[in-house]
Amino acid sequence: MTDLAVELDLPAAGADTARGIRIDNPVDGSLVGRIAMATREEVTGMVASAGRAAYSWARTPAAERGAALRAAAAAVRDRADDLAQVNERETGKPGAEAREGALAGAGTLEQYAELGPVHRGRSLLGDVSATDLMVPEPRGVVAVLTPWNDPVAVACGLLGAALATGNTVVYKPSERCPHTGLLLGDILAPYFPAGVLHSVAGDGEVGAWLAGSAGVDVVAHVGSTRTGRSIAEAAARTGAKVLLENGGNDPLLVDSDVDPVWAAKQAATGAFVNSGQICVAVERIYVHRAVADVFTDALAAEAERTGLLPLVDVPHRDGVHEHVTDAVARGAVLKAGGVVPDGPGAQYPATVLSGCEPGMRVLTEETFGPVAPVRVVEDFERGLNEACDDAYGLAATVLTSSMEHAQRAWRALPVGTVKVNAVFGGAPGGAAQPRRASGQGFGYGPELLDEMTTTKVVHIEPAPG
The missing domain is CATH 3.40.605.10 (Aldehyde Dehydrogenase; Chain A, domain 1)
Structure with missing residues (x-):
């Protein structure tokens, strides 16, 4: 060439x-x-x-x-x-x-x-x-x-x-x-x-x-x-x-009152578009236990359909994979992806991790790749508290049918942009100020x-x- x-x-x-x-x-x-x-x-x-x-x-x-x-x-x-x-x-x-x-x-x-x-x-x-x-x-x-x-x-x-x-x-x-x-x-x-x-x-x-x-x-x-x-x-x-x-480490909250299959499609869009290489990509997911199993299975199916995605170069691909291997070593379960493909280039599969716990790098650091780590929480309040506990402050998404939960979340989340029931979108002319890191x-x-x-x-x- x-x-x-x-x-x-x-x-x-x-x-x-x-x-x-x-x-x-x-x-x-x-x-x-x-x-x-x-x-x-x-x-x-x-x-x-x-x-x-x-x-x-x-x-x-x-x-x-x-x-x-x-x-x-x-x-x-x-x-x-x-x-x-x-x-x-x-x-x-x-x-x-x-x-x-x-x-x-x-x-x-x-x-x-x-x-x-x-x-x-x-x-x-x-x-x-x-x-x-x-x-x-x-x-x-x-x-x-x-x-x-x-x-x-x-x-x-x-x-x-x-x-x-x-x-x-x-x-x-x-x-x-x-x-x-x-x-x-x-x-x-x-x-x-x-x-x-x-x-x-x-x-x-x-x-x-x-x-x-x-x-x-x-x-x-x-x-x-x-x-x-x-x-x-x-x-x-x-x-x-x-x-x-x-950088951003944007959370996605999934409430118990939403369709978990629809929520999984939203999560896949947020985590896998542009190979997850977007500053406002979904980086960590907090899902209510009541819908967690159906949501995670549907998200894994979305990842399997997505398949291999190109990352910008091999060093970046290796950094993404390090986050995945760290999570697995600490007890997370690979539901899809997570394996470096053979051959040249810097491709990586859309990946879903279940059983994620606080302290894992996929939850505390920006992965910036097609990785969707799922953390199951007992109730919406627990998920909101964990979503707020982060060094970054770029954006967040909340999926809920409850106006009360939506109002509480957008006021509490210490980020520049909050999206309710859509991982992307917004009226033209909006501008936000990022916070923290x-x-x-x-x-x-x-x-x-x-x-x-x-x-x-x-x-x-x-x-x-």
């Missing part, structure tokens, strides 16, 4: 050929491509270039910035198939789902193209002879660091909000999908003035250089909690604002425009005379 960087005429990723990134197809293990990582000097140069471009871009009329974003969104739509092809080959994400992600990214760019020009401050009621205003202004240079599990959609959200509000950007995609990220950056860059948008390839060290740069005013990161905490430490030294959407700040929605700006208070009085 030819190198994607050559095949798709991608921009040069960096000069350090000794420190390269090799990407293998997680389905069959074949070579996808190699990319050289940026040097520290290149990262410093990009940040400086973005800083020089910040003044004029901030003063570009908001409507013109919106028009540029709208044109860039159209280009992403036109290249959705190319982005999907590269994404599938790098991460194993099925082509149809990868294309949906690219189109979702284009839609998000369009959304911020509309929202940016109407983002507004406030006038204040002061002295009648004076004018008092609260005015939003761009923060400056934004470092955008994005994950591999939905690379185009996530990146477009952060890039769109930053650019719409007049910030300049240095964008580093995950080292697990550098070709996808560089292609996206190459598609977007021509629609903005020189210096406004840079793309850089590299590993965690390159990301640390970028996040810790004194010229960066905002670091927006979607990815692991460990990396997010390192970014927060670096930003504490530079004074940069930090936006983090990090899951991060901080609004990472999407109209509120992201507020995160990307800072407010200046202005008081104007007429001169005497």
Whole structure:
């Protein structure tokens, strides 16, 4: 297979050929491509270039910035198939789902193209002879660091909000999908003035250089909690604002009054879609004993129908399997899956574990794979208490016919998003703040425009005379 960087005429990723990134197809293990990582000097140069471009871009009329974003969104739509092809080959994400992600990214760019020009401050009621205003202004240079599990959609959200509000950007995609990220950056860059948008390839060290740069005013990161905490430490030294959407260990509660077969289908969707590689995937399940047997058997049947799923690479697959083997060693029972298949690639079967107990890694840590650990509880209150007892705070799902239980649960769960009777879904325009180890700040929605700006208070009085 030819190198994607050559095949798709991608921009040069960096000069350090000794420190390269090799990407293998997680389905069959074949070579996808190699990319050289940026040097520290290149990262410093990009940040400086973005800083020089910040003044004029901030003063570009908001409507013109919106028009540029709208044109860039159209280009992403036109290249959705190319982005999907590269994404599938790098991460194993099925082509149809990868294309949906690219189109979702284009839609998000369009959304911020509309929202940016109407983002507004406030006038204040002061002295009648004076004018008092609260005015939003761009923060400056934004470092955008994005994950591999939905690379185009996530990146477009952060890039769109930053650019719409007049910030300049240095964008580093995950080292697990550098070709996808560089292609996206190459598609977007021509629609903005020189210096406004840079793309850089590299590993965690390159990301640390970028996040810790004194010229960066905002670091927006979607990815692991460990990396997010390192970014927060670096930003504490530079004074940069930090936006983090990090790991999650999202619970699913199954009450005694719901159809257990329907609940199992919901659980399978939440645990197995995108191979479980979604930040808001179902990571741990608490099911009422009254419906536990039927629910678990139905969930195991869903897993058997799902079969093998591609994970992003072999090290990640091995980490998922470690969680499963830890649970089995501590007494959990494999109801489906749980066996590493023979052959190349990084596939893993949809897996169901019953008999899970507190302390098992599948309940206390984010597995981020197609694993559904089932914990049987005696009553709804016990399940709710255990669901709340966690280091993360991203999302949770509750399946119940009881309005009382639904109300109690959404108020008690210490997470940014609670879904009742649907593992996915929600009205457009919603935005949540993750909690605890899951991060901080609004990472999407109209509120992201507020995160990307800072407010200046202005008081104007007429001169005497």
